[in-house]
Each structure stands twice: as structure tokens, then as C-alpha cells.
Amino acid sequence: MTEIATEPRRVRPRRTVTSVEVLCALLVVAVVFQRPLGDLLDFPALRTGATVFLAVCVQAMPFLVLGVLVSGLIAAFVPPGALRRLLPGRTAAAVPVAGVAGLALPGCECASVPVARRLVQQGVAPAAALSFLLAAPAVNPVVLVATAVAFPGQPRMVLARFIASLLTACAMGWLWSRFGRPEWLAERALRRVEAQHGGGSRWVVFAESARHDLVEAGGFLVLGGLTSAVFNVAVPTGWLESLGGHLVLGVLVLAVLAVVLALCSEADAFVVASMPGLPLIPKLVFLVVGPAVDLKLVAMQSGAFGRRFAARFAPATFVVAITSALVVGALLLGGA
Structure with a gap:
């Protein structure tokens, strides 16, 4: 008998709805049906919340898209070894150079973690790679321009964020070079090499x-916009004003909020700028802590470098980021 070869049936992958599509759908529905929705939900609190949500998302979306596009171009066309060749041989000098090199990676924290791991795997000193990891999502031009738009007429806020974030990255790099131990890094971070794309198209x-990056960051933008809207509606203005009168309490609350919200660094400025009644120094703490240590970043660091690393690196970064923001804020922002 002749066997008849049957071609295996192809299973089509199930189409899933991403957070970006949900965000776009919500924005389109809100804009197109603004008047009917306003008549249906004619409550002052809902109107205020919807206004804040739309303002945060619409303002932040262009910067978010620009950031992921440039990040994708760098991932596809810039070889990871390019940064290694630019670094000085001495670790102490390589740390600030790697931090300033973060200007070349306009992406969020999601992009900086795998890049930092590749640098370690290719022989870059871990201290310099970690400095780059912390600086890239906080000092790149997209984040700084977004901060300037979120805080119009306050250029010192942009300068303060840049200096405090770069100071945090360099301080953590120097601390790792002095106290860090190789055994704290997981074996996979030192040995495993990322697969090369070979003949695949760079455009792919x-x-x-x-x-x-857009799918990951879009979800956090939606979360940030909703949280900001709820925050503005649910929290009385008087409570925020009283919190603003207690600098230490305001700093601690905003620092913890930055860790819990885990916002994308291209969108966090719009969220914190919409919080009324708070002085600039606690807001600066929010902007410096968020890109350096948050829940999603800790999870990604644990996966890339190991749990022993994350358990030590994240708490130290939290303290250093708050300290850097307070020092720079006191010098540049004063009592604002």
C-alpha cells in the first residue's frame, strides 16, 4: 500500500488584545462620544477623572511612541559592543561615562535591563553596566523633553531630574565597584550570550x-492615567495640601508611590505633575526613584541578574535615589 503523506494542520495563533489597543480604543471612544458620555455620566467627580485621564494619556503618548521607536532602532542597528569600546579601562572612570552614555538609549526601563545584561556578558565591568542601566531610562532626551512639557516654565525641574538621576546611577556604580561581589550575580548573567539574529532582517x-516596548509601556501608561485620575478625584485637595506641608512625609509617600505604580519613565512626569498641592521636591523624588527602582524593574533585574542581586541592589538604589533627589532638589529647587 502506498502511504499518503498528510500535511500537518497548522494551528493559527490566537489573536490577543494588547494594552496598547485597549488604550487606543479608550481614547477613541472618549473623544468620539465625549458629549453622550458626558450627558450619561454627568457627575463632577467622573468628569474630573475623565479629564485628567485623557490629559495624561494624550500628552504622554507622543513621547512614549518616540521613545520605543528610537529604542527599536538602536536595538536593531547599534551593536552592543559599541559602548564597550567607548568606556575607559578603569572602572571608576567607566562608571560616569556609562551613565552619560544613557543619553543614547531613549527607552524605558524595559529596554535598559537586557542591554545592561549584554554588556556584562561581553566583558564590560558590572559597575559600568549597572550605571548605564539606571541612567538610560532617566536622562535620555525623550524623558527630559517630556519632563519639560509636563512642567512648563520650570526648567530647573528638568535640570534637577537630570543631575539627580545621573548622580544616582554613578553612585550605585561606584558602590557596586567597591562593595559588590561577583557571586551575587546569577550564572546566567555572566555566561549566557544573547542569540544573534544572523541573516534576519534588521527591520524585523x-x-x-x-x-x-510599546505593548509593555502602554499598559503602564494606562495604569498611570487611571491612578492619576482616581488620585485627583478620591484624595481631597486639603489632604494633599497638608501632605505638602510635611516635607519628610511627602517625600516618603511619593517615593513609595513611584515604586508601586511602576510607570514608564516617558510618562511619569505627566502623572506626578497632575498631582495638586505638592511641592516640587517630593515630585522630584518621584521622578528620580521611579526609573531607578520599581516593581517591574525589580522583577526584570531578578530575572536578568538573579534574586540575590535584586535583593541587595533594589533597596540600596531606593535609598541612594531619595538622597540624590533631596540633595539636588535642595540646591536647585529650594523651597518650591
Whole structure:
């Protein structure tokens, strides 16, 4: 008998709805049906919350898209070894250079973690790679421009964020070079090398990188917009004003909030700028702590470098980020 070869049936992957599509759908519905929704939900609190949500998302979206596009281009066309060749041989000098090199990676924390791991795998000193990891999502031009737009007429806020974030990255790099131990890094962070894309199209790599970052960051933007809207509606203005009168309490609350919200660094300025009644120094703490240590970043660091690393690096970064923001804020922002 002749066997008849049957071609295996292809299973089509199930189409899933991403957070970016949900965000776009919500924005379109809110804009198109603004008047009917306003008549249906004619409550002052809901109107205020919807206004804040739309303002945060609409303002932040262009910067978010620009950030993931540039990040995708770098991931596809800039070889990871390029940064290693630019670093000085001495670790102490390589740390600030790697921090300033963060200007070249306009992406969120999601992009900086795998890049830092590749640098370690290719022989870059861990201290310099960690400095780059912390600086890249906080000092790049997209984040700084977004901060300037979120805080119009306050250029010192932009300068303070840049200096405090770079100071945090360098301080953690120097601390790691002095006290860090190689055994705290997981074996996979030192030995495993990222697969090369070989003959694959660089534009495919670009598209996949940009899509991944946009899907990840879009969800956090929606969360941030909703949280900001609820925050403005649910929290009385008097409570915020009283919190603003207690600098230490305001700093601690905003620092913890930055860790819990885990916002994308391209959108966090719009969220914190919409919080009324708070002085600039606690807001600066929020902007410096968020890109350096938050829940999603700790999870990604644990996966890339190991739990022993994350358990030591995240708490130390939290303290250093708050201290840096307070010192720089006191010098540049004063009592604002």
C-alpha cells in the first residue's frame, strides 16, 4: 500500500488584545462620544477623572511612541559592543561615562535591563553596566523633553531630574565597584550570550523591539492615567495640601508611590505633575526613584541578574535615589 503523506494542520495563533489597543480604543471612544458620555455620566467627580485621564494619556503618548521607536532602532542597528569600546579601562572612570552614555538609549526601563545584561556578558565591568542601566531610562532626551512639557516654565525641574538621576546611577556604580561581589550575580548573567539574529532582517528586529516596548509601556501608561485620575478625584485637595506641608512625609509617600505604580519613565512626569498641592521636591523624588527602582524593574533585574542581586541592589538604589533627589532638589529647587 502506498502511504499518503498528510500535511500537518497548522494551528493559527490566537489573536490577543494588547494594552496598547485597549488604550487606543479608550481614547477613541472618549473623544468620539465625549458629549453622550458626558450627558450619561454627568457627575463632577467622573468628569474630573475623565479629564485628567485623557490629559495624561494624550500628552504622554507622543513621547512614549518616540521613545520605543528610537529604542527599536538602536536595538536593531547599534551593536552592543559599541559602548564597550567607548568606556575607559578603569572602572571608576567607566562608571560616569556609562551613565552619560544613557543619553543614547531613549527607552524605558524595559529596554535598559537586557542591554545592561549584554554588556556584562561581553566583558564590560558590572559597575559600568549597572550605571548605564539606571541612567538610560532617566536622562535620555525623550524623558527630559517630556519632563519639560509636563512642567512648563520650570526648567530647573528638568535640570534637577537630570543631575539627580545621573548622580544616582554613578553612585550605585561606584558602590557596586567597591562593595559588590561577583557571586551575587546569577550564572546566567555572566555566561549566557544573547542569540544573534544572523541573516534576519534588521527591520524585523526593529519592529519586534518597538512593538514589545510599546505593548509593555502602554499598559503602564494606562495604569498611570487611571491612578492619576482616581488620585485627583478620591484624595481631597486639603489632604494633599497638608501632605505638602510635611516635607519628610511627602517625600516618603511619593517615593513609595513611584515604586508601586511602576510607570514608564516617558510618562511619569505627566502623572506626578497632575498631582495638586505638592511641592516640587517630593515630585522630584518621584521622578528620580521611579526609573531607578520599581516593581517591574525589580522583577526584570531578578530575572536578568538573579534574586540575590535584586535583593541587595533594589533597596540600596531606593535609598541612594531619595538622597540624590533631596540633595539636588535642595540646591536647585529650594523651597518650591
